[in-house]
Each structure stands twice: as C-alpha cells, then as structure tokens.
Amino acid sequence: MSGLRVLVIDDERPALDELTFLLDADERVAEVHATDSPTEALRLLQQLEVDAVFLDVQMPGLTGIELAQVLARFRTPPAVVFVTAHDQHAVDAFELNAVDYVLKPVRAERLAEAVRRILAASHTEPVEEQVPVELGGVTRFVPLSQIRYVEAEGDYARLHTADASHLVRVPLTQLEQDWADAGFMRIHRSILIATGYVDEVRVDGGRCSVLIEGHELQVSRRHTRELRDLLVRAARPGAAP
Secondary structure, three states: OOOEEEEEEOOOHHHHHHHHHHHHOOOOEEEEEEEOOHHHHHHHHHHOOOOEEEEOOOOOOOOHHHHHHHHOOOOOOOEEEEEEOOOOOHHHHHHOOOOEEEEOOOOHHHHHHHHHHHHHHHOOOOOOOEEEEEEOOEEEEEEHHHOOEEEEEOOEEEEEOOOOEEEEOOOHHHHHHHOHHHOEEEEEOOEEEEHHHOOEEEEEOOEEEEEEOOEEEEEOHHHHHHHHHHHHHHHOOOOOO
8 A cells, every 4th residue: 555545524624624734744644635524525435535534523414423334334444533522432433443533632643643553454464264174073273374285085185284184074176176276286186285385396207296395296197287387487587476
C-alpha cells in the first residue's frame, strides 16, 4: 500500500479542519477527503475508494455508530476510527470492529497511533493451512509448509516432515488436487512432493530421481519432463513463484 486514502466525517467544522490538517501532515496518508455531513459521506463513499474512515459519534441525521453499521455491510468495508469527545460509546464502537477510538481534543501523536493501527490491520498475514493428523487418539495440526513429500499407502497417505511422518486417511489424488497451488506436484503414482524442498534432480541411465533432505525419490517417466520444466522455470530470474 503506497499510502492510506481516508475520509474524515465531523459535523463540527473546526474539528473537521483540525483532523484533516493532522492527517494530511502524516506521510503515511496519501489522500484526505472531508465532509461535515454523514449523508454526503455515503455519497462520497460510492464514488471514492478509501482505506479508512475517521468519524465523529454524535452527528445530526445519522450518528457515527449508525454510519459504521452501514459501512460494515460494504463488500470491502474500510477501517473505522471513531473520533469523539465522548467515551461512553467505546463499547459500541469496538463491537463494530472499530480499529481505534480517539478522544477529542485530538493530539497529533495519538492520531499517529491510530494510523499505525490501520496499517497493521491492513497487513494481517494470511493464516497458514494446517493439516490435522491423529496420533494415539490425539489430533495434532501440522503446518502444510512443513511437509516435504507424501507417499501413498492404499487409501491412506503418509506425510513426511523434517523429523516425523504422519498417516492420514486421504488418498494421494485428493491431496494432489488440494495442494497444487501450494507447490506440490505428483512425480510418481505413489509420491507427491513439495517442489520447494527439492535439493537435486538426478538422471542416471535414463532414470530420474529427486533428492529432498537426503531422501532419494524416484520420478516416473511420465512425470520427468513436467518436473524438470517446472524446476527450470522456477530457477529463472524473475520467474513467478
């Protein structure tokens, strides 16, 4: 994100001008739009793309809480920061998942903290997929990124990590489909590998194999060309991951 785009809403003009001035002075903020009318704010939000809304709570016609309830129904809701002289609405604000609740008179350093919280919320990392495995009647969760390769065992599949293996009741064909976007590839009718862990590709007498952390795994003739093409593309500078 190159800079935040924000909309400021406050029916008191002096407060609106002060908040606009402080936000415009923050180098992390790229655009500041302002209005003293909640109704006008809704019109602007149909025209503008904004990352965050700073709004007062007590306003005529449509309160800040009511406006935040409308914003929460947007397909991509902007972050909401309440800026008010009254602290009794804080519980209602955070029930609406407000990023912050700033009391007037607004101090520049306090507003800077609100901007930091908006940026932190917008950079939340996606949750990594966890694979449930059972051991002795206890279910554990193994991060998908820790799995090096998978071997078929009938209707089951054995997941291999750096220091352990786990049996799951899922066929290899299902895992191949589910984990393709995570960099897994079928190299044999009974083996699925995480291509990011391939240390070496070996060709001996027309037979191909891969080395993953000391484990040599055979590649079937059917999958040899596909594997080598994939690894070559991944090794090129600027290649897509």
